[in-house]
Amino acid sequence: MGILALKEDRPTPPCVYNFRIYFCAAVAAFCAVMIGYDSAFIGGTLALTSFKNEFNWDSYSVQQQDLISENIVSVYQAGAFFGSFFAYPAGHYMGRKQGLQLFSLVFLVGAALMLGTKASTGLGLMYAGRTLAGIGIGGASNLTPIYISELSPPAIRGRLVGLYELGWQLGGLVGFWINYGVSTTLPENHTQWIIPFAIQLIPAGLMFVGLFFIKESPRWLMSRGRRQEALKNLCWIRKLDQNEMYMLEEVSAIDAAIEQQASTVGLGFWQPFKALGNDRKVQYRFFLGCSLFFWQNGSGINAINYYSPTVFKQIGVTGTNTSLLTTGVFGIVKTVMTLIWLFFLIDNLGRRNLLMYGAFGGAFCLFYVGAYIKVADPSAHPSTSLSSGGISAMVFFYIWAMFYTPSWNGTPWVINSEMFPQNVRTLGQAFAAASNWLFNFLVARFTPQMFTAMGYGVFFFFACLMLCSIVFVWFLIPETKGIPLESMDRLFAREMPPHKAHRLLMRELMDDEEAFRANVKGSGINLDKDERAEQVEKV
Template sequence: MSNQAIKKPKNHKSYLQIIMVSATFGGLLFGYDTGVINGALPFMSRADQLNLTPFTEGFVTSSLLFGAAIGAFLGGRLADHYGRRKTILNLALLFLIATIGTAFAPNVPIMVFFRFMLGLAVGGASSMVPAFLAEMAPAEKRGRMVTQNELMITGGQLLAYVFNAILGVVWGDVGHVWRYMLILCAIPAVMLFIGMLIVPESPRWLASKGRKDEALRVLKQIRNEKQAEAEFEEIQEAVNRDSKLMKASIKDFSTPWLKRILFIGIGVAVVNQITGVNSIMYYGTQILQESGFGTKAALVANIANGLISVIAVCFGIWLVGKVNRRPMLIVGLSGTSSALLLISIFSNILEGSALLPYVVLSLTVLFLAFMQGCIGPVTFLVIAEIFPQRLRGLGSGISIFFLWIVNCIIGFSFPILLSSIGLSATFLSFVFLGVLGIWFVYKFMPETNGRSLEELEEEFRSKYDKKSNATPINKAQ
C-alpha cells in the first residue's frame, strides 16, 4: 500500500496511536521469541526429544542471538535503502517462516538453522522498530512512544512465560509440548504484517530520498497543521545539510563527533546486556530449578518474572517522561547489581534450604524491577535518539549488533557456567560488570531528554568536531 493510498485521518493523535501499536507488534515478537526458550528448554532437552546437553542448550539459545546481531546490522542498512516500513513488513514474513521452522525442527542442526533465521528477524526488529517510532513521534512524545516498544517486548516475554506454564503443567507429560510453545509466535507475526500494511513511511526517510511532498503529507497525518509545517522545515534543514555529504558508510564514523556518538551507542547497548538480564529471561526456569524448585513449579514461578517486567516497564514509560536518561540508568544499574550480589550471597548461606528458591525468586523479581523499569526503556530510546538522520539506520544497527553479540556470548556461556561454577559465582561476575556499566554511564553518556533529534545532532557536531566553531546548544548533563 502506498502512502498516497492512505487517507488523511480525522484525528492525527489516534492515527499516531495506530502507527505505534502496529509497529510494536515487532517488539511483541522480539519478546515472545526470546522468552519462549525459557520454558521450552527443559522439554526440548529430554532424551526422547532433542536430547540437549549444557553445550547444545547454549548453542540452540545463542543461535537466535547470533542471527539477531547480524539482523540488527543488516536491518539498519536495508531500512536506510528501502525504507523503514517496507523493511519491517519483510521482517514480519521472516518471523512467520522461521517460527514454523523451529516448531517442526526434527533435530538440533535444523533447530539451530531456523533459530538463526528467527534471530535475523528479531535483530532487525530490535533496531528498526525504535528508529521508526522515533522518526514518527513528535519530540515531546518521543520518549513515551519509543518505550512503548519496550512494553511490548516485556509483554511478549510475559505471554511466553504464561503459555509455557499452562502448556508445561497441563501437557508436561507430552514430550513434544515445546513445539506448541514455539508455534504460537506465528500469530503476532501475522498481526505485524497486517499492521504495517496500513501505516505510512517515515517522513524523515521520505525527505531524505527527495520525496518531500509525501513527507509533508505524512506529517500532516500525524501532526496538526502548524506542527507539521514547522517540523518539515526542521527536517529539510537536516536533510539539506546531509545531502552535501557522501552516502552513509562505516567510514563516516571516523569523523570525531560521529565516532563519539557511535562509541556511546555501542556502550549503552553493551551496558544493557552485561547486567545479566538475559541469563534470567532465557534460563529463569533453570535458575529456579537450580535453587530448589521442581520443573512445573519453576515454570509457574517464572511468570512472576514476566509480570514484574511488564509492571516495571509501565512505570518506566511514565518515569522516562519525568526524569532524565542518565540518572535512570545509574539507579537501574545500581539496583540490578545489588540484587545479583544478594543472590550470590544467599545461594551460599542458604544452600540446600527450602527457603532458597523463594529468596532467589524474590531477588530475580527485584532485579527485573530495576532492569525493566529503568535500564530497558532508556537503552533503545537513547540509541534511537543520538544518531543523525543520514546515519540513524546504520548507527543504530551497529549499536544493536553489539548488544546482540554480547547477548549471544551470555546466552551461550550461561548454562555452561551454571553447571561448572554454580549460581553464586556466575551472578557475582555480573555484579562486577554492572559496576563497570555505572562508570561508563557516569563518565561518557550525555543527557538527551527534552531535545529534538536535530538539536542533539548539532550538539555533538559542535562539541566533538574540531573543525566546527559552533557553540553547543546545551551542555550535556
C-alpha cells in the same frame, strides 16, 4: 509540574499527541513481542520432559546436553546479529515500513520451519528456522526504534519508543505463562512442546498485516527526495495542516538537517561509512551506542531470561513446574514495571537518571542473592521448599527486576533510536542492535558454563558490572529527553559536559524558537495563510 507533565521543546498543539502516532508506534513495536516471547519461552520449553524424551536427551552426556541447548538458543542471536546489518541496506533503499515488512516475513518463514521439527527429522529444521527467525528479528530490532523515533514528537519520544520495550515484556509474559500452561495441562508428547513454537506465528502475523495500515517515515521520505509524500504523511500523523506554525517549524528543521548532512556527510549509501571512518564525533556516538548494550547485557538479564530454570535452581527452587511458575511471576513483575517506566518515568525522570539509579539498586540486590547462595549453598542442601533465607533471596531477585526493568531494559534502545544524525541513523542503529545481539549471543552461549564454573560468583560478576555502568553513564551519556532529533549534534558536542548538556541546550532551543517565531511574524506569514510555505522558505 506534575509527574505526567511533558517537557516540550516548543509550544505543541494537543492534537499532535493523537491516536495515529500511537497506532503506528504500536504496530512497529510488535517485533519486540516476538523477541520477548522467544527469550521467555525457549529455555522453559527445552526443559520440558516431552522435548527431552522425543530427542533422547538421556543418551547424551551433560556436556552434550548443554551444547545442544546452547546451540538451539544461540543460533537465534547469531542470526539476529547479521540481520541487524542487513537492515541497513533495507532501511536505506526500501524505507522503514517496507523494511519491517520484509523482516517480519523472514521471521514468519523461520517460525514455520521450526514447526517441522520432530524426532525423525532431527534438529536441523530447528536450527535453520531459528537462524532465519533471528535474521528477521535482528533486522526489525534495527528499524523499529528508528521508525518510531522519526515519527515521534520530542516530548513523548521516549514513551513511544518505550512501546518497543513494552512489547518485549508482554511477549515475555506470554512466553513464561505458555510454558507453565502446557507443562501443567497437556500430556508429555510432541504437541506439548511444539505449541510454544507455533504461537510465535501470532505476533509475527499481526505485525505483518498491521504494517499495511501505517505510514512511511516522513524524515526518510524527505531524505530520498519524496517531499510531497513526506508532507502528506507528516500532516496525517500530526493531524495538522502543513501551513500550521508547528508544521512549518518541524519541516524547516528537517530541511536544515538534511541540507547540512548533504553538504557534509552526503546522502548516499556509502556516505555514512565514510563519515564513520573520518568523523570522530560520529565514531564517538557509535561507541556510546554499542557500549550501552554491553552494559545492558552485563546486568545478567539475558542469562536470567534464557536460562531461568538454571538461575532459580541456584537459589533453591526445585521442580520444573515450580521453576516455570517462579519465572512467570518474574514476567509479571517486569511487565508492571515496564508500564510504570513507559507512562511515568522515561520522559520525566530522564534517561541518565534511570540508568544510574537502576544500576545502583540492581547491583545491591544481586550482591544479596549471591551472598545467600554462598552462605546457604542450596544445591548442597536440597529441599522440597524454600527456606526463609531462600524466600528473602527470591524477594531481592524480584526487587532487582523492579530496578532493572525501568532502567537498563528499554532505555538503551530509546537513546540509540534518537542520538544519531539522520544520514547515519540506520547504520548507527545497525551497529547498536548488532552489538546487542552479539553480547546476547555470548551470554546465551556460555551461561551454563558460567554457572558450572562460578556458581554464586556469577551474581557478584554481574553486580560489579552494574556498578561500573554508573561511572560510564555519568561521564559519557548526556540526557536526551525532549531534544529534537535535528538538535542531537549540538547535544553531543564535546565542549558541553554530559551532566550539563541537556539543561544548556534546552535553554538554547527555547531562544531559537522565540527567534524563529519573531522572524515568521516579521515576514508577514500570519497575514496570508496561502503564502506561508513560500514565506517560510525566505525566513
